Amino acid sequence: MTVNRTPQVVTIAGSDSGGGAGLQADLKTFQARHVFGMSIVVALTAQNTYGVQASLPIPGGFIDAQFQSLAADFNIRAAKTGMLADREHVEAVVRNLQQVDFGPLIVDPVMVAKGGATLLASEAVVTIKEQLLPLADVVTPNLPEAEILVGKKIVTNADMVRAARMIQTLGVKHVIIKGGHRQNHKAEDLILLADGTCYWLSAPRIATANTHGTGDTFSACIAAELAKGQPLKAAIMTAKAFLQGAISQGISVGHGHGPTNHWAKLSEKVSLRQG
Numbered sequence: 001m002t003v004n005r006t007p008q009v010v011t012i013a014g015s016d017s018g019g020g021a022g023l024q025a026d027l028k029t030f031q032a033r034h035v036f037g038m039s040i041v042v043a044l045t046a047q048n049t050y051g052v053q054a055s056l057p058i059p060g061g062f063i064d065a066q067f068q069s070l071a072a073d074f075n076i077r078a079a080k081t082g083m084l085a086d087r088e089h090v091e092a093v094v095r096n097l098q099q100v101d102f103g104p105l106i107v108d109p110v111m112v113a114k115g116g117a118t119l120l121a122s123e124a125v126v127t128i129k130e131q132l133l134p135l136a137d138v139v140t141p142n143l144p145e146a147e148i149l150v151g152k153k154i155v156t157n158a159d160m161v162r163a164a165r166m167i168q169t170l171g172v173k174h175v176i177i178k179g180g181h182r183q184n185h186k187a188e189d190l191i192l193l194a195d196g197t198c199y200w201l202s203a204p205r206i207a208t209a210n211t212h213g214t215g216d217t218f219s220a221c222i223a224a225e226l227a228k229g230q231p232l233k234a235a236i237m238t239a240k241a242f243l244q245g246a247i248s249q250g251i252s253v254g255h256g257h258g259p260t261n262h263w264a265k266l267s268e269k270v271s272l273r274q275g
Helices: 022-032 060-071 087-097 124-135 143-150 157-168 214-227 232-248
Strands: 008-016 036-048 051-057 076-081 105-107 174-177 186-192 198-204 271-274
Touching (some): 022 036, 036 087, 076 214, 087 124, 105 124, 105 214, 143 157, 157 174, 157 198, 198 232
Parallel strands (some): 076 105
Antiparallel strands (some): 174 186, 186 198
16 A cells, blocks of 8 residues: 555644634535645634634644644645734744645635634734745735735725735735625635736625635635645635535524535636636
């Protein structure tokens, strides 16, 4: 038997005890996309569909131990980050990423939970910009996160393009600004590739409160597809189709902002145009 041939992916993120977001959403996505998922836990949260009631960062030495354990055995072909808590923990993750080869890195700069709870200390934003993004192949901020990264309000399509170019100057190769927070009839995301090419990725907007963990799911799916050897543009298209299916083919869990459906089939209602 050939050792370590199965595509392997790791999520470096926080745990969501409610199962809708965080590393739980990532692992469900990895399983659905037929890659073997692993996790490096950076923080724990007491969380449900109402919001985050408590959080507890993991000691830095234990983060080191998790990285060392996985690097010693597995052939990890892609990695993604999610909730990283604060400056100390971002620095711990950066230090470890510089010592391992886990393939392409997808950074989901998680800052605020769906229910409004802060998941990243404000001083850590600078650390993400200066230390983590230069290591990243892809960054996937939503509109509020992109506004924090660039320090400017984003309203129009032109604003999104300018913001993506500003984020790209921080050292990340490819930028995806998710447009789900806008009130357009379509959920339209901007893709800025390393060569400067822009694309708009669109899908019909779905009226639902069950969107907990959408950012985690989207970035995890990109990582999964890259680990299987898919080209980046194809990986992003698949991630959008997977997320659109997960939202449109909904499930009923909890009383608040419920999770998406990771059993769903890929949606065919996704389009890509060069912009």
